[in-house]
């Protein structure tokens with residue numbers, strides 16, 4: 489995947505997807521399938537849990553990684569930043585998934601007690617894909 493997408497991505501490119509949901513009196517199922525619900529192959533799944541009250545996560549951008557983020561339990565907010573504009577999204581429903589292109593700075597805040605942040609990612613973990621310094625991120629976006 490080209491890094492060009494990360495240079496040009498905007499907070500308005502981020503979409504909230506309603507996942508298919510199968511309901512029964514015994515509970516619900518929501519489904520995510522490669523190249524149907526999401527436009528990439530999932531190569532990694534990770535999840536944040538046992539997040540202490542007041543903890544913030546994120547504080548970085550990715551150069552190529554695409555992610556689908558789901559509040560599998562509880563709620564939290566994601567503050568997105570493309571270098572020009574910011575956007576805040578609350579995730580509080582396991583039936584809704586936020587599709588993030590690369591090239592967006594993100595902060596995850598206001599985790600409710602017992603919340604679980606489930607992330608489906610397009611690539612394996614690679615520290616070289618991270619931009620962890622905000623000034624570096626601004627430089628990256630401005631010098632596309």
Ligand code: TYD
Nearest residue numbers: 532533534536544545546547548612613614
């Ligand atoms: P990081 O992505 O910075 O966490 P968050 O955005 O949720 O605050 O990752 C935190 C640490 O965990 C960092 O040292 C990298 C490591 N890590 C892995 O080794 N593999 C992974 O798949 C992820 C997501 C993180």
